[in-house]
Amino acid sequence: MSSDRIEKQILLHAPLDRVWRALSDSTEFGTWFGMKFNGPFAPGAIMRGIIVPTTVDAEVAKSQKPYEGIPFDITIDRMEPERLFSYRWHPGAIDPNVDYSVEPTTLVVFTLAKVPEGVMLTITESGFDQIPLARRSQALKQNEQGWSGVSKLISGYLAPSHAR
Amino acid sequence: MRGRPQTIPHAEDSASVFAALGDETRLRLVSRLCDRGPLSITNLATGSSITRQAITKHLRVLAAAGLVQNARHGRESVWRLNRQRLAEAQHHLDLISKQWDDALVRLQKFVEK
Numbered sequence: 001m002s003s004d005r006i007e008k009q010i011l012l013h014a015p016l017d018r019v020w021r022a023l024s025d026s027t028e029f030g031t032w033f034g035m036k037f038n039g040p041f042a043p044g045a046i047m048r049g050i051i052v053p054t055t056v057d058a059e060v061a062k063s064q065k066p067y068e069g070i071p072f073d074i075t076i077d078r079m080e081p082e083r084l085f086s087y088r089w090h091p092g093a094i095d096p097n098v099d100y101s102v103e104p105t106t107l108v109v110f111t112l113a114k115v116p117e118g119v120m121l122t123i124t125e126s127g128f129d130q131i132p133l134a135r136r137s138q139a140l141k142q143n144e145q146g147w148s149g150v151s152k153l154i155s156g157y158l159a160p161s162h163a164r
Numbered sequence: 165m166r167g168r169p170q171t172i173p174h175a176e177d178s179a180s181v182f183a184a185l186g187d188e189t190r191l192r193l194v195s196r197l198c199d200r201g202p203l204s205i206t207n208l209a210t211g212s213s214i215t216r217q218a219i220t221k222h223l224r225v226l227a228a229a230g231l232v233q234n235a236r237h238g239r240e241s242v243w244r245l246n247r248q249r250l251a252e253a254q255h256h257l258d259l260i261s262k263q264w265d266d267a268l269v270r271l272q273k274f275v276e277k
Contacts, residue, residue: 006261006264008261008264008265008268010268010271010272012271012272012275012276013276014275014276018275019275022271022274022275028274031274032267032270032271032273032274033267033270033271034270054270056270056273056274057266057269057270057273060266060270121268121271123264123268125264
């Protein structure tokens with residue numbers, strides 16, 4: 001994992017058009033993600049959403065419950081049918097006392113690829129080094145040890161044998 | 165939350181840790197304290213081109229984020245890492261990644277049903 005982006009890949013045993021609908025239809029997206037949007041997704045649209053516990057997973061729904069009704073904005077970036085869906089948002093922006101609108105956003109990109117078993121979905125979230133949460137990223141990139149080295153070092157330090 | 169409610173309790177907290185670590189010199193100081201344990205400023209400055217004054221300044225930033233603390237050992241001040249804070253920062257990074265894992269499992273359930 002690069003220090004400025006998160007990348008995930010998952011194989012979905014479902015037809016391409018089904019996966020595309022789950023991403024591009026704001027109601028469907030909200031159902032699995034746990035949000036309710038004020039309208040359909042369209043490129044360039046600034047969407048107002050509120051947190052609504054997901055109906056897909058009871059345990060996750062429980063963890064989302066305390067944040068039910070918290071509003072947030074996402075800006076739809078690109079929509080290329082059955083190929084690519086992307087948007088910008090403010091990661092971790094849940095403190096109602098903070099104005100996140102002035103802060104840089106991260107870019108979330110879903111890329112779909114048809115494979116014999118279904119759809120290979122790749123998701124990337126990038127831009128963390130612009131925001132306070134990961135301001136350290138740039139320095140880590142420059143550091144010869146890289147983040148994985150630091151992680152290893154930290155976990156080594158945290159191991160019981162090292163406890164002081 | 166933008167889909168990541170679990171980060172809430174420490175979000176702001178961890179941001180200060182990451183900001184403190186967002187500097188190569190400070191990251192090196194943390195690495196050194198990780199490897200070698202509590203050290204005096206003299207020890208931290210050994211083999212480094214950075215002045216003791218600059219190191220002290222960086223240590224203060226790390227201390228403000230709760231990452232290091234100092235204690236007097238005789239005539240010298242010795243700096244040590246705060247393991248708890250590092251663990252929290254690590255935890256925070258892992259959470260972001262895990263939240264996407266969870267979201268994708270929900271998507272999988274949703275489209276494969």
